Amino acid sequence: MQRHVFEHRGYEIAVQPEQNAYGAWQAKVSVRHADSSVAEFRLETIQPEWLTQAEAVRDGIEWGTRFIDHKLEESHNPM
Template sequence: MQTHTLAWRGYEIAVQPEQNEFGAWRAKVSVRKGSETSIEFRPETVQPEWLTEAEAVRDGFEWGRRFIRQKIEAPADAL
């Protein structure tokens, strides 16, 4: 599958949509900054499967932005 990328706040969010055996779409998401090692995860949502590839990509980008805000940037904001 094609990997979709988005540059956001100095990070690169990469989303790779995957179709399961039932035809539903899910996204594998990775986040990296520059040459740092990427952090890869699969979003666990209330509705983790989508009817279209485009919906899975959009959801993956949303999860990537949320991950950056809450897991990467938030600890620095707490100082």
């Protein structure tokens, strides 16, 4: 399957849609800072399943942008 890469606030979101054994689509997502080779991955314990590949990609992008926004908010507002 095609890997989709997006940029958000200096981070790269990579989404790899995959079909499971039941035919549903899920997104494997990794996020890394543009200056780093280290990526953080979306946990695969519970993921939504989608009817189409496009829905899985959209979900992965949305998850990645929320993750980045939350991470940046935490770094600017430490407790």
